[in-house]
Amino acid sequence: xxxxxxxxxxxxxxxxxxxxxxxxxxxxxxxxxxxxxxxxxxxxxxxxxxxxxxxxxxxxxxxxxxxxxxxxxxxxxxxxxxxxxxxxxxxxxxxxxxxxxxxxxxxxxxxxxxxxxxxxxxxxxxxxxxxxxxxxxxxxxxxxxxxxxxxxxxxxxxxxxxxxxxxxxxxxxxxxxxxxxxxxxxxxxxxxxxxxxxxxxxxxxxxxxxxxxxxxxxxxxxxxxxxxxxxxxxxxxxxxxxxxxxxxxxxxxxxxxxxxxxxxxxxxxxxxxxxxxxxxxxxxxxxxxxxxxxxxxxxxxxxxxxxxxxxxxxxxxxxxxxxxxxxxxxxxxxxxxxxxxxxxxxxxxxxxxxxxxxxxxxxxxxxxxxxx
Numbered sequence: 001x002x003x004x005x006x007x008x009x010x011x012x013x014x015x016x017x018x019x020x021x022x023x024x025x026x027x028x029x030x031x032x033x034x035x036x037x038x039x040x041x042x043x044x045x046x047x048x049x050x051x052x053x054x055x056x057x058x059x060x061x062x063x064x065x066x067x068x069x070x071x072x073x074x075x076x077x078x079x080x081x082x083x084x085x086x087x088x089x090x091x092x093x094x095x096x097x098x099x100x101x102x103x104x105x106x107x108x109x110x111x112x113x114x115x116x117x118x119x120x121x122x123x124x125x126x127x128x129x130x131x132x133x134x135x136x137x138x139x140x141x142x143x144x145x146x147x148x149x150x151x152x153x154x155x156x157x158x159x160x161x162x163x164x165x166x167x168x169x170x171x172x173x174x175x176x177x178x179x180x181x182x183x184x185x186x187x188x189x190x191x192x193x194x195x196x197x198x199x200x201x202x203x204x205x206x207x208x209x210x211x212x213x214x215x216x217x218x219x220x221x222x223x224x225x226x227x228x229x230x231x232x233x234x235x236x237x238x239x240x241x242x243x244x245x246x247x248x249x250x251x252x253x254x255x256x257x258x259x260x261x262x263x264x265x266x267x268x269x270x271x272x273x274x275x276x277x278x279x280x281x282x283x284x285x286x287x288x289x290x291x292x293x294x295x296x297x298x299x300x301x302x303x304x305x306x307x308x309x310x311x312x313x314x315x316x317x318x319x320x321x322x323x324x325x326x327x328x329x330x331x332x333x334x335x336x337x338x339x340x341x342x343x344x345x346x347x348x349x350x351x352x353x354x355x356x357x358x359x360x361x362x363x364x365x366x367x368x369x370x371x372x
Contacts, residue, residue, distance in 0.1 A: 001017055001132065001133065001134075002014055002015075002016070002134050003015050003016055003017045003018075003099055003108045003110075003130065003131065003132045003133075004130070004131045004135065004137070004140065005028075005050075005110065005116070005128060005129075005130050005136070006107050006128060006129050006130075006137065006140045006141055006144050007028060007119070007128045007144070008126045008127040008128065008144045008145050008147075008182045009060060009126060009127055009238050009270065010141050011119055011121060012137055013108075013112045013115075013116060014110060014112075014312030015108040015109050015111070015112075015146070016108070016109050016110070016204070017106075017107070017108065017109075017132040017285055017289070018080060018083055018100065018107035018109040019078060019097060019100025019101050019103075019105045019106060019107035020098060020100060020101050020103075020104045020105055020106050020107070020132075020185055020287070021106070021132040021133070022104075022106045022132055023106060023129060023130065023131045023132065023133075024050065024076050024077040024105075024106040024129065024130050025050075025076065025077075025128070025129045025133070025143075025144060025147040025269070026048050026049045026050040026075075026076030026077055026127070026128065026129075026147070027048065027049045027050065027076075027125055027126070027127060027128070027149070027150045027296070028049075028050050028052070028115070028116075028120060028125060028126055028127065028128035029049050029050070029051055029052070029116045029120070029125050029271070029272055029274055029296065030051070030052040030053070030054055030113075030120055030271070030274065031051055031052070031053055031054065031274040031275050031294075032274065032275030032276075032277055033053075033055065033274075033275045033276040033277065033292075033347075034055045034276075034277075035055075035276070035348070036276055036292075036346070036347030036348070037053060037058055037096070037169070037349050038063055038067045038068065038096075038347075039067060039068075039069050039071045039185075039346045039347050040053075040075070040294075041074070041075055041078070041100075041105075042068040042069040042070045042073055042074065043069050043070070043074065043183075043294060043295045044069075044070050044074050044159035044183035044184070044185070044223075044224060044225060045074075045183050045222075045223050045224055045225045045252065045253070045295070046074050046076075046225065046265050046294065047074045047075075047076075047155050047158060047159050047183070047225040047226075048074065048076050048148075048150070048153065048155060048225065048226075049075060049150075049225075050077035050078070050079065050128050050129075050130060051075045051077070051078055051274075052077065052080075052116055052117065053078075053081070053118060054078050054113060054117050054291050055081075055083055056081045056082055056113075056273075057083075057084060058080040058081070058082070058084065058096065059079070059080070059083045059084035059087055059095065059096035059097065060084045060087060060088065060089075061087060061089035061091075061092060062084075062087030062088075062089055062091075062092030062093065062095055062096060063092065063093060063094050063095070063096055063099040064089070064091035064092055064095060065091075065093055065100075066091060066179065067342070067346070067347070068166060068186070069185040069186050069187060069258065069346060070159075070184075070185065070186060072103065072286075073099075073100070073103040073105050073334055074159065074225075075229075076105075077105065077106050077107060077128075077129075078100060078105055078106075078107035078108075079107065079108055079110065079113060079116070079128045079130070080107065080108075080109050080110075080111070080113070081110065081111060081113040081114075082109065083096065083097060083229075084096070085108050086105075095316050100276075101312045101352045105131050105236070106132060107130065108130050108132075109214050111154060115329050120271050121271055124270040124271050125150075125269075125270070125271045125296060126230065127144050127145065127147045127149060128144060128231060129143060129144040129147065131254055141290050142322040143151040146297075146356025150226065150227060150268070150296060151227055151268055152227050152229070152230055153184075153225075153226045153227050153230060154226055154230035154231060155224070155225040155226030155232065156182040156183055156204040156224040156225065156226055156231055156253065157203075157204050157205060158185075158225075159182075159183045159224065159225060160181045160182060160183065160203050160204035160205075160224075161181045161184075161202075161203055162203065162320065163203070164200060164201060164202050164203065164206075165200075165201050165203065166198065166199065166200050166201070166226065167189040167190065167198070168193065168198055169193050169196045169198045170193050170194050170196070171196060172196055173197075173198050173359075174195070174196030174197065174360070174363075174364075175196060175197045175217040175218060175229045175360065175363045175364075175367075176197070176200065176214060176215065176216045176217050176218075177189075177192055177196070177197045177198065177199045177200065177216055177219070177220055178196050178200050178202060178206075178211045178214050178216040178218075178219050178220070179201045179202065179219075179220040179221075179222060180202050180203075180204060180206055180211070180219070180220065180221045180222065180234065180237070180254075181193075181201050181202060181203060181204055181222055181224075182204050182221060182222045182223065182224030182231070182234060182253045182254065182257070183204075183222060183225050184201065184222035184223065184224075185222070185223060185342070185344060185346065186223060186346075187344040187345075187346040188220075188223075188251065189201060189250060190344075191231065191343075191344045191353070191356050192310055192356060192359075193218070193222060193342055193358070195256055195356055195360050196360075197218075199205065199220075200214050200216070204224070204231075204233075204234060205233055206237065207237060208237050208240035208241055208244075209362075211237070211241060211291075212241070212244065212246075214252065216246060217247065217363040217366065217367060218246065218247040218248065218249065218284075218359060218362065218363040219241050219246050219247070219248050219249075219261075220246075220248075220249050220250070220251075220254070220359075221234065221238060221249075221250040221253070221254030221257050221258070222250075222251060222252070222253065222254055223252030223253050223254065223294070223295075223342065223350075224252070224253035224254075225253070226253075227266075227268075227297060228253060228256035228257055228260055228266045228297055229260070229266055230258075231253075231257060231292075234248070234257045235257055235260045235261050238257055238258060238261040239261045242261060242311050242331075242336060243311075244253050245334050245335065246335075246366075247335040247336070247362035247363045247366050248273060248335065248336035248337070248338075249336075249337060249338065249355070249358075249359040249362075250337075250338030250339075251322065251338065251341075251342060251343065251344070252294065252295055252340060252341070252342060254331065254337075254338055255297075255299065255328065255329060255338035255339055255340045256295075256297055256298070256299055256340075257279055258329055258336065258338045259299035259300075259326075259329060259338075260299075260302060262291060262309040262310070262311065262314055262331075263309055263310060264299050264300060264301050265299075265300045266297050266298065266300065266326065267282075267298060267300055268296060268297055268299065269295070269296055269297065269298055269325070270278075272294075272295060272296035273293035273294070273295055273320065273325070273341075274293055274295075275292070276290075276291075276292045276293075276295050276322025276345070276347065276349060277290060278290070278291050278292070278293045278320060278322065278341065278349055279291075279320070279321040279322065280318050280319070280320055280321065280328075280341055280352075281318065281319055281321055282318055283315075283317055283318060283319060284317065284318065285304065285318065285361075289351035289352050290323065290349050290351055291341040291342070291343075291345070291349065291351060291352050292341060292342040292345045292348070292349065293341045293342065294342065294344075295340060295342070297359070298325050298326055298330065299326045299340070300326070301314075301316050301326050301329065302316070303316050303319065303326070307327035309331070310329060311331055311333065311336070312332060312334060313332040313333055314329060314330060314331050314332060315329070315330055315332060316329060317327065317329060317330040317337060317339075318339055318340070318341075320333075320340075325340070326340065327339060327341055327351050334360040334364060336366070337359075339352070339355060343355040343356060344356075
């Protein structure tokens with residue numbers, strides 16, 4: 001059986017079906033990580049995206065029950081070069097092929113992943129479709145072109161928790177954190193709970209009143225999928241939170257929401273940053289971190305120094321050394337900061353874990369100021 005990967009510009013790749021058999025549509029992107037495919041598949045930020053892995057062998061360690069980042073697989077489709085024939089790992093419970101099939105994820109195994117990646121780097125991310133049973137190419141291209149794009153897509157509400165839940169602190173409780181789930185990864189509240197935070201995870205549409213009713217020591221906005229320009233509800237909520245000077249930390253989509261709350265614009269990257277090997281520089285220290293990324297949009301902000309916002313002066317705290325993309329924001333007059341990348345880093349690296357400590361320090365300082 002011949003499967004087809006069809007791009008909206010007419011480029012077609014042939015391969016064999018992998019995972020579920022059928023057809024699927026989404027934005028075609030690539031991930032440069034050599035490990036962490038299980039975390040990638042279950043990251044809600046990949047909702048409505050077809051992900052191509054640039055590493056040549058995928059599925060070598062099978063699938064376990066410990067590493068999923070959410071309750072299900074979110075990718076719209078999956079593209080690999082060569083699936084592992086025999087997984088080998090002491091934690092493995094099933095093959096990746098079986099896992100994708102059980103989750104209904106349509107995939108393709110094909111020899112052209114390098115050519116696909118080069119094509120996307122030249123032409124940019126675009127709509128695509130995977131068709132397990134082939135078909136008339138001209139008709140398939142037209143169907144791909146009718147699929148919805150990512151710009152203007154409000155997807156955070158589609159992946160968010162429908163009901164609030166609590167992740168208890170590990171050991172002694174030090175802080176209460178209200179975390180708005182815009183597509184949160186399970187490792188994020190875990191990293192906070194390890195530091196003594198009791199994390200109350202709220203739906204994406206939570207209002208400022210819902211957040212402040214918890215009397216939180218800090219507020220967190222998570223990663224997530226879609227266009228930040230379409231998430232005005234989250235922007236308005238964050239503006240009210242910032243007005244109360246509650247310590248704030250945002251990751252990925254949360255960074256973009258902070259940017260918009262400060263009056264900055266966002267834009268779509270040509271092909272995005274996805275992988276566990278992105279170099280980011282902390283502009284305060286000059287230190288370079290190798291970091292995990294998954295974003296197709298970015299904040300447009302001045303790189304040449306502090307700038308004014310409705311909440312006082314702010315600055316770009318981190319930049320991507322590959323393209324000077326804004327990778328972090330920090331308010332200078334209020335306890336609020338964010339980063340575009342993923343310091344929870346499942347499946348690694350862990351260079352940026354200190355950011356959770358900085359969030360805790362902000363909350364500690366705020367509590368100390370209240371007690372003074």
